[in-house]
Structure formats: C-alpha cells, structure tokens
Amino acid sequence: MFSVLQGVCDPALVALVAALVIGCSGIPGLFLRMPGLGQLCATVTTILAALAGLPAALMLLFSSATSTYILSWGLPFGLCELTIDPLSAFFLIPVFLVAAAGSLFALGYWPAAEHPSTERGLTFFYGILASSMAILVTARNGVFFLMVWEIMALSAYFLLATEHEHEDVRRAGIVYLIATHTGSAALYVLFSLLASQSGSYLLPAAGSLSALPPAAMVIATAAFFGFGAKAGIMPFHIWLPSAHANAPSHVSAMMSGVMLKMGLYGIFRTLTFFHDPPLIWGAVLTVAGISSALLGIAFAVAQRDMKRLLACSSIENIGIITTGLGVAMLGISSQNAPLAYLGMAGALLHILNHSFFKPLLFLGSGVIIHATGTRNMNLMGGVAKGMPKVAFLFLIGSIAICGIPPLNGFVSEFLLYFGLFSQLQTSSLVYLVLLAPLLALVGGLAVVAFTKLYSSVFLGTSRSHGAVHPHEAGLTMLLPMALFALLCLLVGVMPQWALRLVAPAIASFMPLVSDIDQTNYVLILNRISMMTLILCAVAIAAALFWRWRLGYARVTKTSTWGCGYQRSSSRMQYGASSFSEMAVSVFNGIIRQKITRPALKGLFPEATTCDDKPSETLLERFVLPLCTVAGVSFTFLRRLQHGQMHVYMIYIFATLFVLMLWAH
Amino acid sequence: MFAALIILPLVGAAVTWLIPFDRLRPKVLSLFALAHLGITIQMLSFTPPESPGGWFHLDALGKIVLLSTSVLFLFCAVYSIGYLYYRRERSNRVMCVGLLVCLAAASMVTITHHLGLMWVALETTTISMTPLIYFNRNARSIEATWKYLLICSVGVALALIGLYFLAYATIVAQVEPSLLLDDLIRDAGKLSSGWVHAAFVFLLVGFGTKMGLAPLHTWKPDAYGESPGLVGAMLAGGLVNLAFLSLLRVYQLCLATKEIAFFQNALVTMGLISMLFAAIFMARQADFKRMLAYSSVEHVGIMAVALGLGGKAVFGALFHVLANGLTKGVLFLSSGNIHRSYNSKNTDHVRGALRRLPWSGGLFLAGFFAITGSPPFAPFISEFTIVSSAFIQGRVVVGALFLISLGIIFIGMALTVLPMVMGEAPTDSETTSYKDTFWTVAPPFCLLLLVFLLGIWIPAPLMTILRDGAALLEVHP
Amino acid sequence: MITLADQLLVLVLLINFVALGTSRLIFSIRAVAIQGVILGILPGLIHPFSWHLVGIISMILVTKGLVIPMLLNRAVRTAEIKREVEPYLGYVPTLLLGAVFTALSFGFAGKLPMLPEHQNYMFVPASMATLMTGFLILTTRRKAISQVLGYLVLENGIFIFGLLLAEAMPIMVEAGALLDLLVGTFVMGIVINHISREFSSLDTSRLTSLKEE
C-alpha cells in the first residue's frame, strides 16, 4: 500500500488533496435536488479521501520526513507555507479517522429523508469542519492559520446550531461562539507578537525563539488563553458541556474527538518555537491540567444528561493530556530526558486514545438518544436487551475511557504514571510524584461516572413510563463504532506498537529526547500486553469452567429477588442520580448540585417528585453575573444618546474646544 | 473623462426627473449606475492625466473611494428595483434623483484635489441625501432628517472655516495663496504652525462629524435607523468613506507639515472613543437598524485608529474602506428586507428570520460574521492588519483596547443578531406581502460574494492601488 | 476704506447681541438679514474692484438679504409663531456668555500670527465671535427657526473670515459655498414646514423621540 502510494506521488500532497476533497464533499448536496443523494456522495467521497489520507499521514509519520508546499495567495501577509512534519501528520490521523467514521454514521443517524431542512447544511459544514482541521495542522503562516482556525470555529458553530429551534441549542451556540471568539482575540495577539519576534508571519522554526524576552511570556500566555479556550482547559471550559450536549451526536464526536485536540495542537506547536522554556510554563500547564482533570470528572459524576457527562469527561481527558504536556515541559526545562519523553508519550498517546473512545461513546449516545428519545439517564435503562451490539461496543468505550486495563486508556495513563514515578529518585522534581495519587483519584471517579452511565442506560429495566423498545442500530451506525472499539482493543493489547506511532512526533517535538533509548519502555509495554493476554486467558478459562458446571446443574429464570418485597417495579431501581448521589456529596463544595427534595407530610403522602440538577459553577456563578453587571452599567451610559439636539451641538463644540486646548 | 464621471449622473438625475412612471425610474437608475461603474473602471485601468491647473487628479486614494462608492451604488440601484416595487404607495422620483445627484457629488469629492471644491461637493452630498432620509414621511423620519441636516451642516461649516485657516496660513506665509492640495503640500514647510494646528482641529471636527466619529456621531443612529435600507447602505458605505477621504487629504497635508504627531494622537483617541461608544451602545440594542448605525460608528473608529497608528495599519485602513463599505451594503440591504417582511425593527418581534426569509436571514447572518472580522471575509484582513501592526509597533495599550472593544461589540452584536435569525418566528408577528425576490436578494448576495472574494484574494491591480495609496500616506522622516 | 470696514464689523458684533437678546423671531430674522447685507458690502470696501468681486457681492446680497429672509418669514407665517418662548438658557445668561465668548475670541485672535495689513483690524475676532454667537443660538434656542438662524449666524462668522482671502478662494468655490448655504437653508425651510405640520409646532424640544432608553 505504502510503496504504491510512494510510487504515485508525495504523501504530503495526497494528504492535502484529501483534506480539500473532504472540504468540498458537501457542495454537491447543496445543488442536488434528490434528498439523500448528496449525503451519500458526501459520505463516499469523505471515506475515499480518508482512505487515501490516512496511509499518507502514517507514511509521513514513520518516514519522519518534512515536506513543504507554498500556497500562492493574494494576501499581503508573506508566503503561505503548508508543511507536514511528524507532529502535523500525527494530528492528521484522528482528523481523517473521525471524519470518515462520523460521516458514515450520519447516513443512519441523520438521514436526509427525515431531516430534509437541515441535512444539507449539516453535511456541508461537516465537510468544511473536517477539512479546515486537516489544513489547520499543516498551516505555517500565522494569518492563514488564524483564518483556517476561525473557519473551523464558525463551521462548528453552524453544526452545533443545526436544531436552532430549541432554546437551549441557541443558548449553547451563543456561549460557544462568544467563547471561541474571545479565544481568537488572544490569537490575534499571539501571532502579532510572533511576527514582531521573528519578523514575518511565518511560524518560527522549532527552537528558533528564546523565552527570555518579556514578549515570550506574553506569547505563551496568549497561546494558553487562546488555544486553551478551544481545548476546554479549566477555567476556559464554560462553553464545552452545553455545546457538546446540544450538537448532533456525530458532530459532538467530531468536536470532542478532534476539535479540542486542535487547541492542544496549537499549544504543542507554540511550545516548539522556544528552545529554553522556563520551568513556570510546565508548572502552569501541569496545575491547569490536573485541576481540569479532577474538576472535569467530578462534574461528570454529577451529570444526569448523558451527553453532558461525556462532555465533562472530555474536560477530564484534556486535563490529563495537558498534565502530560506540562510534565514533559518540566522535563525539557530541567534537561530531564526520560521525564520529557514519558510525559510527551503519555500526552500524545492519550490524544490518540481519546480520539478513539470518545467518538465511540458519542456515536453510541447518539444511537441511544435516537432510540429512547431522551438524554436524561434517569429515564433510561434496559437498553442492552434491545441493542446488544451497541451495548457491547459502548462497554468497550466505557472501560477504555476509565483508563482500565486491558484497553488503550490504561496505556497512556500508565506512561504518565511511570514518568511521575521515575522522578522519585531524582532530587529536583521529586514532588511531581504527588500527582500520581491525584490521577488515581481521577481514575476512581471516572470509574464511578462510567459505571453510572453504562449501568443506568443499558442495564436493569427502563425507568420511564413510556414503554421504549429500542431496536438494534443499523449497519452504517454500528460499523464506525465497531471500528473505534477495535482500535481501542488493538492499542490496549499491543501498546508497544502504539508507542512506535507516537515516537516520531515526540522526536520532532524535542531534539532532547531523540537520543534516549526507548527499548526499555517498549519492553515494559510488551510485559503489559502479556499481562492483558494472561488476564483474558484466565477469564476465558473461568468462563469455560463455569459453562462446564452449568451443564450439570439446573438453570432457572425468574424475576430479580426483591428481598421479600413482592411488588417491586422498574421505577424502584437505583437511578443514575441516586447512584452518584453519595459520591457527589463528597465533592459538593465545587459541584453545587441543586437537589429539590419533596416534603413528605402525613402518614400517606401523595405522589411527589425529587429533582437534582448539577450547576455549571463557573458559568452560572461568575460569568453570567458579570455580563449582567456590564449590561446594567451600559444602560446608564446610554443616556448620553438622549435625543436633545442642542446638547448634541454642545458635544460638537466641546470636542472642538478640547482639541483646541490640546493643540495649543 | 473627469467631466463624464460627474456629468453622467447629473444627466441621469435630469432624465429620471422627467420620467413619469415610478416603475421605470429604478431601472434607468440602475442603467446609469452601471455606466458610472464602467467609466470608473475605465479610469482606474487607464488613469487620466491631471487636469490643467491641477484641480482634478485621480490619485490612488481617490481611486479606492471612487471604486467602493461606485460598486456599492450599482448594487443599491439594482436593489432599488425590487425595493421600490414594495414601496409603490409613494412616488420615488425624489429618491432616484437624490441618489444620482449624490453620486455626482461623491465622484467630485473623489477626483478633485482642490480642497474648496471638495468641501462644496461634500456639502452637496449631505444636502442631497436629506430628502431620502425623509422617505418614510412620518414623525420619526422628520426628526431624524432635521438632526442629520443641522448637525452635518454645522459640522461641514466648521470644516469650511478650517479650510479658510489653511488658506490664510498660505497668505501669512507669503506663498501664492491656494487651496490646491499639491500646492499646499509643496509649501507646507513654510506655513505657520499656529494656523495649521487650528485648521487641523477644525477640519478634524468638521469631517469627523460627517464621518460620525464619537462624540460627533449623534445624528447617525437616527438617520440610519429611520431611512430606508438602501439609503442607509449609501450613508454607511458611501458617504462615510467620502468624509474619510477628506480626512485623508488633511492627513497628507499634516505629513507634509511635519505636525503629524498631534493629528495622529487625536485620531487614535477619537477612534478608540468611537469604538468604545459603539460597544456600549450596541449591547442590548433593541433596534437592529440603530445597531447597524453604531456598528458604522465602530468602523469609522477603526479607520481613524488605523490612520493614527500609521505604518502598515494605513494599508489596513485603506482596505477597510472597501471592506467596510461593501459589508455595510450587505447588512443594510438584507436588514431592509427583514424590516419589510416583519414590518418591525424591534428585535423582540423579529425572530427566526432564517426560517421566514432563508436568503435575507442568511445574508444578514453572514454579513454579521463578516463585519465582526471573521474570516474568510474582507474585514478580517483589514482588522487583523491594524491590530497586528499596533502590536508590532509596540502600541500595546492601543491594541489591547482595540481588541477589547471588538470583543464587547461582537458579544453585543451576537446577542442581537443571533436571536433574530435563529429559532422560529413568533406566532403573533404580523404577516406582510414581502417575499424574497431576485431583485431584493441578488444585490446583497453579490456584495457578500465580493466581500468573500476580497477576503481570500486581493487581485493584483487592486493591491497596487492600495499600496500606492499607503505610500501616499507614509511618514517621511 | 478698510477702517470703515472695521466700523461695520463692530456693527456686526452688535447685531450678534441683538440676535442673542431678542425673543421675537421676525425681528431676529431681520437682524440676521441685515448682518448678511453688511457682510455683502464689506468685500467691496476692502478689496480693489474686480468682476469677481461684483459677482460675489451681488450674489451675497441676493442670497442673504432677500432669499433666505423670505424663506424664513414664510416658515414663520405658516407656523404662526411669534416669539421664542422659554429658551433652554435665559436671555441674560446668553448675552453674558456671548460677551465672554467675544472676549475669548479676541484673545484667540491675538495668539495667531496675522498679516501686517490685517494686524490691527478685527476680522478674525469678529468672525470668531460671530461663530460663537451662532453656536450659542444653536444650543440655547428651542424653536427650529431660531436654530436655522443660529446656523446662518455661524455661516456669517465663517464668511467674515473668508473676506480675508478673497483671492485665495476662486469664485467657483465661493459660489459653490453660497449655493450650498442657500440650498441648505432652503431644505431646512422645507423641513421646518414639515415639522410644523407633523407636530403643529416648531418646538424642537418635542423632537426627542429618537433616543436610547
């Protein structure tokens, strides 16, 4: 395959062309009369382009070559370079993968027949989003980067606002739009200052800048703010939960699985410019990362809206990645190659992993919401009987995202842990190891959150009155999920290969680590894969043993034992909120769950309801009040425009006088 | 050649005046607009030589403004075919004549190098627009007209005395008295700084009033809010640029007199004030046409800041002349359609425009993104150029304030525009006869297309014009 | 000759105070008209004879002395209003302010370098003072007519300055400026008629419906 491609032409060109093709995939649909035809051809083109682009990206990654193209454009911002180095190639992988899978999923999930009014726009902007992200990672001209960045943000907005007849969708859209726009204001500053440092709008080469001048600190801050707002690092995450929850599911998969990574890519890329990053940068990243991880997962535990839970867990995963990056930066600043290597490997591998299991989960949630017609987990249950395949794939995703062996989430977290432990014997960064228990806590909470999600959705019986009979999802929806599940499994069982995948990207990032031998780590990962195999073997052996025993004895089927109570109904099950209530009560300081408990009076109280709603602490307690205050103060200033013309005249002459005094 | 540019619209005005049929006039108007654009392009491609005596001379700055005005005028004229059809109830004779006279005066402003003549032409544009603002013939529109007329007249009068000061400065300096730009630039070194400063202040205030810099902008929201969409487009996209051109002439003079620093600082200050004013007034704005007016205040502020910053920002300012003019055209024309359809300018009643008017609503939304500086639209190019040159020059405070007010404005505009276009139309909103037709949708669409194209590709000839213009405004140490 | 011009300028200044002080509109319209006529004569006194001069003078006399007063008188008659009642600022304070501004404008003129032949004449201070008077009328009066008058006085102030540089300003520009003034006032007159029809009064304090609330 590779050699064939090599024979055809330069893989970088293939990747770029694939990106452009994906971008144009939605255009025929805008003009084709027949509904569905446009969607179909968009899907086909997207998948074909991805099939061409993925091997190309992999080739570029493994050959660790860097190839540059010059886009001739008519704008006065210097050359417009498109360059694919291993880092870009690495980030291209999730883009192509998720784009293709999502657009296949859309065939079954958002068929044009059912959504004639919205399907065209959705397909069109989906293509734009995907290709803009693919081109973004290749852009080397600051202004071009900014343009592609904004196109990405806007297309994501239009995708998110697909169902804008719903109030909360509109609200989520506005919050998202304002957040992303504020972020890109910071990017204006970033690229301007970079230009003032390097003399041109071309992004500086790796390690070409020094972090000593004060401008460097401003650059780093601007990058952290602008890119962090897109990545959803706390405290810039306010837009994230509602946006991901209200978008169509394959769009959520795209946003969470890939678009957040673009923010991280920006941070990675900005950090490459400097050859002497100070310790404080790594420290800030680490602290921000670990706090996003903890708070994100804590909020996830409290959610009852399925997609909000997934969104909050995205904040957590981004936090873990950022922690890894911060650790790696600390390693670079302190010339500590193993730490830098392990942190970076953990971060990059987790980026890859998260773009496997998070889309899987979002697609699955799409199927379920499609079937049950609600996002509230308290009303779900027993879905697994209706759709066993989805249940199985979703289980893989849930285990993987908890970072439990034998799946891929564990591998990346393992690398990070190992990096932290490896500092125990050194003198300088020994306190770094205190992150390990925090990460462990994050892992434990993740288990709570996803046990809650999985059990309350798939297991037990349906908790809602309306008798829901979910049916198995169609092939177009199952295939993408199966693909992601398979990838999770592969990375989990053969982590050493995954390490090979990220190695070139790391090397391109840090010349420092290029000389350390990875054989030791590969060895360890070999052992881990061995252990996972042993684990599976033991489980299978036990299963066979059990089957053998079952063969001899009588098997009876009856209803669940109600501990003596005969009239147990499905609404007596432990719901999602009740499951997490205890865990949430531990963290109630930050989550601030609003629980309205009914007041039961008398011996035979009449029927009542108990409701719980986790609040978005930062948004609802800080940002919105601030906006209100600003609005009120503005209304005072607006009195200046009072409609009395003789005062307007006074304005004019007052200006005249002031300027006169200033002039003389 | 120069004469053609001015005579043609006047002839057109005479013709339209004589035409008795309301249906026919807009079409004739469009024909003359087309011809005018033809001549314009002709003149841009083959620049005619400076007229004897140097009264008329089409330099790069003039070219930019002339081009944007002529293009915008053409699309407004075509739009008027569809728009005036919906306003059949009243005669459109005055409207068409006024537009053409205004066009003639505007062309005069762009091609003349005689400041006095420029002043006359500018005042003519002011007066010729007055009856157009009063098109709706109701109490609100008469109030708007009165304020527009009086404030602008006073402002331009102040500009006139500024010019007199300049002329007297030449007399005092014992050089051959004249108001020709080139002579003034030539003798600028000799002029006495006292008169020159006074002149600059009066000219800044005068043209600033016409341009709508805060706090001289008070007429703007009323005039834009009460006039029909296409008149608003001409005011915001055309007349503003003419005033800016006059300011550019003054700027050239300042450069020559080496008194530039004060003028630049004054420009930056007033520009920032305008942007902050716009930000404050745009938040929670209930009337979307007034919101557009404040957005226009913001953008003249941007141009002023850019001019004050100098350096590469000047290029941004010149490009912004084009970008802002065309984008304002999109916004005002599409908002005019929305206004027609809902018969209300109040955002409480105007909801779900995308569902009710897919084309106009979509154009309005796209125009909103364009005017707030989102790529791939032209204003992004200019705004980014300005911001980045501010930071590159180390004017961090200016850049920061610039960005902050842009941010507030975006938030305010988003909170007004998005609820308008998104969602479902309220059930109690009255239904009108208006439907999106080719004639009312195509012009804003073409304008948007232009804005988009300029956002991703500046053609080489235009680029050379812009560069020449920037060169005219460069600080020579 | 030029000394005579200076005396006339004093008269112009006095007329300013009349315009500031009177409340009867007809009277102030006449005052402004007379001011215009005086300004029309002035160029003839300070500049040597030329057709250019004749043209300008005749135009000014026609415009400021006849057309504009007729327009305004018509407006006043149609609106049936006699006097400016309760201005935003009383007459006495307005007069005092006028005096202050006149003094200021003398000071301002003193700072600026003048030609020796203009040195000891009061063109610049007079023009400044008249400008300020126009501004005062514009900002203190309620009636639309008075505001137009204010605008005219302001224009007169500018014109006085224009006297200093008749040769710098080619006739075409002068003519254009005058034409603009004429048309502007004409349009204002029309607008005033519409105002009086819409609001059955010329009180601009009623024109405050367009505002931010």
Added chain:
Amino acid sequence: MTNSIIHIFLALVMPPLLLGVIGKTKAAFAGRVGAPFLQPYYDIFRLLHKGTVFSTTTTWIFRAGPLVALATAAVAALLIPFGAHPAPISFQGDMILYAYLFALGRFFTMAAALDTGSSFEGMGSAREATYSCLAEPTLFFALITLSRLSGSYSLSPMLVNISFGVWLDSGAALLMLVGGMFIVLLAENCRIPFDDPNTHLELTMVHEVMVLDHSGPALAIIHYAAALKLFVLGAFFVHLALPYATGNPYLDWVLFIISMLELAVVVGIVESVMARLRLIRIPQLLVAATILAAFSTLLVIR
C-alpha cells in the same frame, strides 16, 4: 521455578483458609466453637454443584461480573510477591497495573449488581463506588513511599526490600503507612467496620448485597474471588507489617503462611471487638487513611 509453582499453588489453595480463620477467631471471641477452618472450602464446593437462578432482567454483564472479578484477582496474585520470594511476573511499573486491575474487577462487579435492577444492589454498588474511589489514592501513596524507600519501580523489589533495617531508618513513615493500608485492606475487602459480611439487613450491606442475585457456581466464584482479593491485599500488607525473612527459602514460605494466618487472626479480632460504622462516617475514615499515607510519603520524599 519451584518458587513460582509454590506461589501459584498457595494463591490457588490458601485464600478460603483465611476466611475460615477469621470465622474461627470471631467464634472464639463469641465463646462459640464455630465452624471448622475448612468451612469456606465446603461452601464453595457445595455451591459449585448447585443449580443457578438467573433474573430475567439480567444480561451477559451479570454473568461476566464474577468471572472478571476472579480473573483480576488471579492476575494480581501473579504480580504480588509472597514473603521473601519475588513474584512470578515482575516488571517495572507493575504496581500501577496491580492497582488498576482491582478497578477493572470493581467495574464489572458494580455493573453486574446494577444489571439485576434491584434497588438494594444499586445501593451496594453506589457505596462500593464511592469507597473504592476514596481508597484509591491511599494505595498510590503507599506505592510511592515503597518505591522511594526501595528505589525500584516494581512490586517485588519494593516489597521484598522492606526489612527491620528499613523500619529502623524510617519507622514513622512505615507506621503511618501500615495504619492507612490496614484501613484500605478492610475497606477493599468489605470487612467490619466498613461492611458486615454476614449481617442479614440488606440495607446496610456493601459487598454482600451486590451479589444477592448470584447463585450456584457464580456465587462460588465470587466467594473464591473475594477470598483471593483478601489474600492478595493481605500479602501486600504483610510485607509492610511483618517483614520477617530468613535466608532459607522453605523457611520463608512457612513464615509467609504463618504471617498470613496472623493477619487473618488480627482481622478476626478487629471484627469481633468493633461495630460497623455509620455509612456517613466511612468516607471520613477513608480520607483519614489517605492522610496517613500522604504523611508517610511526605516523610520519605522530603
């Protein structure tokens, strides 16, 4: 090689004995004769021959629960060294795997419990979830301390390393660690004071209530897996608390068995002298354990 065989043999055979010893101890405190030491073996054997009842609400998750629990405990048993003998499988970073294996088992146990749709089992798994995620950090603090003391990143060296010498060097740290780990040991294995394995009030149970619906071979597997988990965590704890070692390998095996039995006795004593805590108090106790462990870590890495 022989050591590995003995290791696996012990892991397979010995765990239920601990339960027997605990039961016997409690009986002794209660003044009863009590069940024989081998009672747990009998129970498991009998359960294996019984028939099975499946709830109609359950899916395959319900069946997978016990198996995964068993498998994770078994693999963990392969990683943990018994006495002075290194574990059969040992590699750098295996302690992280060791910690996460239990998470996997927990995930499936809780899922299986919730699969039945019974509110009681839901309660049980909710409690399990909260407690275990609070117990997680303690284990990691312990691992950090040990890794720092031994200078290695693998369970076998870092546990075998503990000796009286180490106790003399940093006794305070180890003492706090022992305290914290003992609490975790009890909590993870759902012993008193966290949970009462043989109460009869489902409302108050944690682990036992989660397996209410399991029967027959499944229940046997669960009992065995629970015992194995106790054995594995116990082995970890024994290394800290009772680091005897003689040079002689066979003697070391004997020592190990004895110390495991001692541990069982201690657990039995605690169960007989203490009462179950109120559910509200339990998180506080777990946090206290975390703080102990954290202190010990700070002591060694400062």
